[in-house]
Structures are given as C-alpha cells and as structure tokens.
Amino acid sequence: MLNGESTIYSLHENTKRVLASLSKIPTAGAVLRKIPVTTRFKTQILGGKVTDEGVLDGDLYLKGGADPGFVSETMWVLVNNLSRSGLKHVKGNIVVDDTLFDKNYISDSRQNVRVDRAYDAPVSAMSFNWNSVNICVRPGEGAGKDARVVLDPPNKYVQLVNNAKTSKDGSKLNISVERKPVEPFGDRLEVNGTIPVGYGEKIIYKNISSPTLWSGYNLQAFLDQRGIKVDGSVRDGKVGGNSEVLAEVESWPLSSIVSDMMKFSSNYVAEMLTKHLSGPSEDKVGNMKEGLDRIREFIADAGVSKSDFVFDSPSGFNRNNQMSAKDLAKVLESIRDDFRLYPEFLTSLPISGYDGTLKNRMTSPNVQGWVRAKTGMLNGVIGLAGFAGRKSGQVLTFVFIYNGSADMYKVRDFFDNLSETLVL
Template identity: 50%
Template sequence: MSFLSRCNATLFLSLENDNKKQNKDVFVKCGLGVLCSFFLVFLVGVPSVYGSKSEQSVWSVGLKSRIDYLIKRSGISRSHLSIWVSTESFADQLQVYDLNSQSKRVPASLTKVITGAAALRLYPENHKFVTRLMSPHPIKNGVLKGDLYLVGGGNPSFVSENMWDLVNELRRTGVKKIEGQVIVDDSLFDSVRFDPSRTQQRVNRAYDAPVGAMSFNWNSVNVYIRPGSSKGKPASVYIDPENEYYELVNNVTTSGGASASVQLKRVPVGKNKERITVSGKIGLSSDEKVKYMSVLRPDYWSGFNLISFLKQRGIEVQEKVKLGKVPGKSRVLSDHESKPLSEVVKDMMKFSNNYVAEMLTKNLSLMGASKERGTMEGGMHRLQKFLTERGWKASDFALVNPSGLTRDNRFSAFAMASLLDDLRDEFKIYPEFLTSFPVSGVDGTLKKRLVGESTKGWMRAKTGMLTGVIGLAGFVKSKKRPLFTYVFIFNGKGSQTIRARELSDEIAYSLINES
C-alpha cells in the first residue's frame, strides 16, 4: 500500500468511528488531506538514491565517453562489437551505452544463460535426478541371483561419491555377491552422444564430453603424471578413477628441470573400451600434472566404474558390462538423488560446462512426455519456446545448441540484456539464477579476472569464448550507482580474441568504479 493510500485508509476509519461529530470530521478530513498532500510533495522532492534523471544523464554521458575511449584504445573495430549497458532509473531501465546492440552475433557460452534460466523456470523447485540399482532377481544368503541393472536417470552431476552412496546402500541390503552381470540401462535418452549442432571437430578434451542418460564424472577421466625417481626413468602415470574401461600405455620419461610436456592420445578398443597412450617428458623437479580427457562411451564407462566400486566394497562381481533395458517387474535395490537442480545449474554456469548444458536440455525434452526418449531436438524446442513466450521473435535469434559450442547460435546483446532484466522480476528463481553466475575475482570462469580489491566480487556474469568470439553477460554493481545490466559480444578476428576479453573487463572495471 502506498503512503497516500495509507493516509486515506486512516482518514476513512476516523470518520467511520465518529460520524456524529460532523464538524470535527470535516476538520480531520481536511487536516489529514493537507497532511497527506504535504508528505507526498515532500517525498517527491526528496532526491532518489539513484539521483535525478538529469543527474543520471550527466554521469552516463561521462561513462559513455570512457567506454568509447576504451574501445578506440583497444584497436578493435566497432563493427565487431555489440555492447549494451543499462541501469535502474526509478521504475524504468536507463540506457547507458548502446553499440550495435540489435545486431545478431555468435554468443558462444552466453547461450548457457538461456539454458540455465529455462531449466530453473520449467522444472519444479528443487527437482532432482535419480540413479538406481535394480534387479528382477531375488537375493538369497547375500547372493543376488541374477543381473544387476544400473539405470540412468539423466543426472548430469553423478560423480564418484554418489557411486559410493549407491554401492554402500546396496551393501547394506546384505548383498555380497552378484551371480549375473552388470547391465547398464541408458534408455532414458536417445543414443546420440555428440549432437550434430556442436562444432564438428571432435577433440578428446573434457569440454567436448559426450552425453548419456547414464553418465559418470562428467564423462571424463583424470590422468595424473609424476616424475620418476631420477632423470631418464619412466614417469608415474595414474588414471582416476581406476577401472577396466581403460588400458593405459605410459611412454612418459623423466627429464631434467621442472618443465613438463605431456600429450594424451586415445583409441577405441573393441566396442566397449579405450586405450590411453600418455607420451612426453616431465622434469624431475616438476609438480604433479593432471590432464582431463573425455570418454567415448558413457554407458560402458559408468558400468565398469560400478564394477570397480562394487569390488572395492567387497562385493563379488564379474568383470563384464552389457547394455539393456531393465525388466518391468524389477525392484529398486538402492538409489541416489542428485543435488537440487539449482546446484546443477550452478555447476554449468560457474564452469561453463557444455556437457551439463546438453544433459539438462535432453532432460527438458522429457517434460510432459510419457514414452519418448530424451532428445536434443525436443529440448531445443522447449528452449526456443521459453524465449518466444518472453517476447523474443523467432526471426531475431537462432538457437541450435544449448551450450554455445557452435557458431550457428545467434542473438543480440540487447535481447540477452532484456532476458536478464526480465528474470530479475521472477522472484521464485531469480535468487538461484543470480548465484549461479561466476563472481569476479572469486570463482568459476571469472576467478582470475578483475581480481583487484576494487573489483573483486562486484560483477556476476557469464563468460563465453571461441576463437574470434568473446562474450560477457550479467550484472555489475557500482559502489555509488545502481545495478548495471551489462552485455558484451565480440565477433571478429581470431588474433584479437584475447584483446577483446581484456576490453570486456576494462569496461566492467569502469562500471564498477563509476562515481
């Protein structure tokens, strides 16, 4: 209720409780009316914490000049940039800076802002994904009399400690031996591991991991390398987690000094295993090095890891993994619920995890579907609908991949800024949405950017990067001005990629320190 409304309500009650004293009532009515008018005029005349519109106009002109100067100094063509900056102005958004903001650009991982927002908006609060161990067979005297099914529930965050929970719960049922085989049910999603919407050049890096309804440790493996006991000796190489999915070939030798140059190469072995060859040199004085590599078959990778965990827990099991669908009359022997959806979105946003983005999107395709398998096409349709329902015109954007690992996505800086501002009014999801962003100088992909005391913690923004593409989108808080919405997209020469990232930070620095 507004201040003036509260005054009028008080006046009404006063008149109702003493309607016999008409002259006094008239006096009260007039007196309170004048009083309310006085306070209304007083409040309107009080300077806003944001400053008057004329004051905002003055400092925004100065800020615009500084941004223009930074762009000129960078040597980057203005035609290669799309920038939008706005801030609160009473009940409206005040445009502070606009450079080609309506131009559609390749956004890279800024796309994940859409994916994360849609997941938070479309799923129920605290939604969780469930992974299960099931079997149609009985347990007698500690022996499971048949196959054990590992049933994937599309959990993007199922990692080693979760596998331990699953296996420990199974052990508490009294199971000590499995007579059958481990069978992985990966049928919740389709069988497409690498969607064609991704860039077509496959690499063995963890950021290019495949997806599957049954996935484990972000479908990547850690390879650790330590120097040997003396120069010329073989280095020590370890895979974590260790299991029978990988064959390891160690061709790394120990050299002098402290530098390291190590390469990983993988090849499929049959249809269900891989061989990793680790080559190169590591200095005798070098610290331990770690390399991250994606796997090719999430289903078999998950199954062999389950076997390893079962054996470590003292449960006897065959070293074989098959694929198949769990029989309809099977019962649940143990299950594991994922962390809440908001935490999964945070994993994706903070570290720009492409795998999580695609896993969430295939899950979105299942909403409201009774028999369909999760598909990228179905999930992308939901993301596109999420945008059009918020006023985006279909002709104003192209969205083919939810992670941004493509050059076929297109949208404008202004459209992204509009989405960010729109979500600030969504009370049920905005707190979780905001906390999912990397924080300048603190965590995620912004941990090593804007680390100074004057800038640390004052920006929450999603980053994006491909060769010739830089993106930054989110919120910046000036210490003396209201909250800025800031979107920066560079599409230009590959040789200017790093300079463009520096420019995006320089503009953010100016916003934070705006006085």
C-alpha cells in the same frame, strides 16, 4: 547497458553476433523456469531378490536418471547404500540402462570436428564423472626412468599404455595423451613424452567414448572395493521386468546443477539439462530437439522475435547461435523480473574476483564481488554478460559481445575494464 528500462549506453546493439558460451544464459533461464529448482535426479541399482546368503542369481541393473553431477562420491554413496541390502555375489552381468534419454550421445548442435578433450564429452542418461577420465602423470625415480601414470578413477574400461619417461631436472614438460576407442569396448589411452625430475604432477583430462560401459565398469570397481563379486561382464540394456530397487541416490538440487553449468561453463551439463527440458519419462526419451524448442520459446517469451535470433546449441559450442546484444539483454531483464528464478540464476553466475570463470578476473578491490556475469569464448568471439552492482544500490544489466580478429585477451581485458567502470 541497462538501468531498469532505460539504456545508459549502446553501440551496435542490434547487430547479431555469435554468442559462444553466453548461450548458457537462455539455457539456464529456461531450465530454471520450466523445471522446479528443487528437482533432484535419481540413479538406481535394481535386481531380483537377494538371498539370505547375499547372492543375486541374475543381472544387476544400473539405471540412469540423467544426473549431470553423478561422480565418484555419488557412486560411493550408491554402492554403500547397496551394501546394506546384504548383497555379496552377483551371478549375472552388470547391465546399464540409459534409456531415459536417446542414444544421440554427441549432439548435432556441436561443432563438426570431434576432439578427445573433456569439454567434448558424450552425454547419456547414465553418465559418470562428466564422462571424462583423469590421467595423472608424475616423474619416476630418476632421469631416464618410466614416468608414473595413474588413472583416476582406476577401472577396467580404460587400457593404459605408458610410454612417458622422466627427464632431467629443469628440462621442459612435454606430456601428451591420445585416446582411441577399442573394440569391442573401452578406450585406449597412450601417454607419451617426458616429465622432468621434481616437477610434481601433471593432470590431463580426456573424454570417453561409451558412457554406459564407462559407468558400468566403474560400478564394478566400486563393488569390488566393497567385496561384492560380479561373475559376468558389463553391457548396456534395459532393466528387467521383475526387478526391484536395491539402492538409489539423489542428485544435488537443480539450482546447484545450474550453478555448476554457469560458473564452470560446462557444455556437458548444458546438454544434459536441455534433454531434461524435453520432458523425458518412461514413455518418452529425452532429446535435444524438443529441449532446444523449449529454450527458443523462453527467448521468444522475453520479447525477442523468432526471426531475430538463431539458437541451435544449448552450450554455445558452435558458431550458429547468434543474437544481438540488445536481445540478450532482454533475456537477462526477463530473468531479473521473474522472482521464481532470478535468485537462483543470480547465484549461479561467476562472481568477479571470487569464483568460476571470473575467479582470476576483475580482482581489484573496486570491482571484486560487484560483477556477476557469464563469460563466453571461441576463436574470434569474446563475450561477457550479466549484472553489475553499484555502490549507490543500483544494479545494471550489461551485454558485451565481440566478434572479430583482434587479440582475444586484449578484448577480454577491455570488457573487464568496462565492467569496473559500471561499478564505480
């Protein structure tokens, strides 16, 4: 715990520990320092000349600018912009171009075991809805009837198999969803189990396996909603040489994207932004290796010896990232001392009792709103690090990291109590 340059209290401050999602602190710092905070990423639709009758006699291209926040609302705006071009009929295919980044959709920096949960989604320069699909399950008309299952958003990329049934009122919810890739494209989602009468709705989030095709088929669905017909199929490829921009949409500014990463601890956004750190362009693909090098440089610039830390994952979704509490505090202090990025960094952190991963923690009046900190959790790892305001006007920098076998929730509560002590 630091007050300016003086340490108020330390315990095992020099012991290297697994960071988990506290890793996103140096990731956010590096991104905010090396990329202008007002940067916006463009997603474009391109093609040849549209005739007066609204016909495109060729392929329609969806070119990704690696916007981590490209979601249904953004796609709607993009297609709405396209509709003003007068396009009504595409005689070719939808071709998805994600060549701004490399094709290593699943980073080697993650844990070795793959899962179909949303937090393990692939990363591509053309991604949609965080490369995850929502499976919404509701009870049917009565016990024994099929459950009602809806995909959000609906599209032809996903094959849905609904084996779920409605159970009697008061019975236990028991719904599961399994995702499997399907050749030659797409994913198959199989919904099993039971949902009781009167339950309401259960939403399950699953990642998808092919970001380009997922994005392309969702574009096709949005085009169909606007009455724009596409004769061909969806495939990945590169924008043709004679194409022109027919429509485009910009992302939120970088500062807002970093805030999403920090407040909701998004592994997906962390990896996207790290590939942006590598400096992708028309002549160079964004990649994880060079992005990680930029983050390591940022850590070293904060005064941490390169021999004293290991940083292999921008999200902390592994057990390799290790650093001492003292050195992570140096990183936080270097951010605090840099006016170019500190305001946006501070704003990005979850606020005790109000939002993000701290929304339901430290909710008592004594501490609510007084702590802004990043959380971290893996099996056997709990972390909390950031800044605590005091009613005297002081602002303290603190880092709490635990690695061990104790009850994780008891450790988490202990860290919350320590934070409240800082505020008082």
